[in-house]
Amino acid sequence: MKKLILGIAIVSSVFAFGQKEEKKDVNAQVQATNKAAMDAYNAKNYTVAGPKFIELYDLLKANGQEDKTYKYYAGLSYALANNLDESIKIYTDLINSGYTGVQTTYTAKENKSGQVSAYDKATWELLKKSSSKDYSDFKTEQSKSVEPDxxxxxxxxxxxxxxxxxxLALIEKGLAKYPNNAKLKEYHGSALYATGKTDQFMANLKEQLVKNPNDATNWYNLGVLxxxxPATEADAVTSFNKAIELAPNDPKLKDNAYQNLVYTTIGDDSKAVEEINAIRKSDPDKATTLIEARKExxxxxxxxxxxxxQASPNNIDAVSILKDIYGMLKNQAKVAEMKAKEAELQAKAK
Structure with a gap:
């Protein structure tokens, strides 16, 4: 999330209040609240910053100068404070209200000093109409929309x-407005998976991989699906290997891909053992065939x-599964080696 830059916006509000004597108390309150919000945010005390930005927003709104920028800052602060309920409430309200954060800056150059200054719209238009000799280089500039954010x-x-x-509903609404937004496309896949729409999720992943075949996370997620x-287990092996290849600097993703690769190759071993035990006496020849297939x-x-x-020698999961595989394949020397390594890692973890 982006760091906030707050000074310019609050100055314009204070300036407007300063024009009326009876607004001095409000002006002081606005400045104090703004300072408290900014100080809390800069100190990363987001739990305090969120309510203070809401207080500032309410103050301005009550005095006829509503500026949802401060509500946006409040939502951001609540999000950084991991207050999901409040941040969700604020962000939902901002989107539903049509807030985009787009602001227009009005500037002009004072010819005598050469200084370029910013003005409110009314003052800027007045200067432009009546002070052509004293001011020049009248410009307007719009800030970028924060709606995608x-x-x-x-x-x-x-x-x-x-x-x-x-x-899922929100993401699809967002994609209708911003169809090329890469993050929303990524989140769309996550939402499809979370809502049990795995076929759509797989199609989403494949679409993203066509556009970016070097995305290790998407290869991993595709492999999981x-x-x-059983019909696509071979494809899963390919996908996990691709994820490993593309994630040399992401040990967590690489470990997960290796683990899934191993277990996918082994298959449902509990089920295989049950099948072997069920027919070991009644059909020993078939049981032997199943045992050999399991060994393979x-x-x-x-x-x-x-x-x-080799990639993660201190990962106890890697050590344990390798020990079990060596045991299944009757390689007792390697079993002993892995048991020793396993004990070493367990001792370090205590």
């Missing part, structure tokens, strides 16, 4: 709050597990 942030907040259906269906799956998984261990 509102959609992106609220999508994340809703997903974090497990309000997945609301998140593919691994859940472990043989195929072994190089993946060894590479995982």
């Amino acid at each position: 509102l959609y992106e942030t609220l999508s994340t907040l809703l997903l974090n709050a497990k309000k997945n259906d609301e998140a 593919q691994s859940k269906t 799956r472990f043989n195929k998984a072994l190089p993946h597990a060894e590479k995982w261990y």
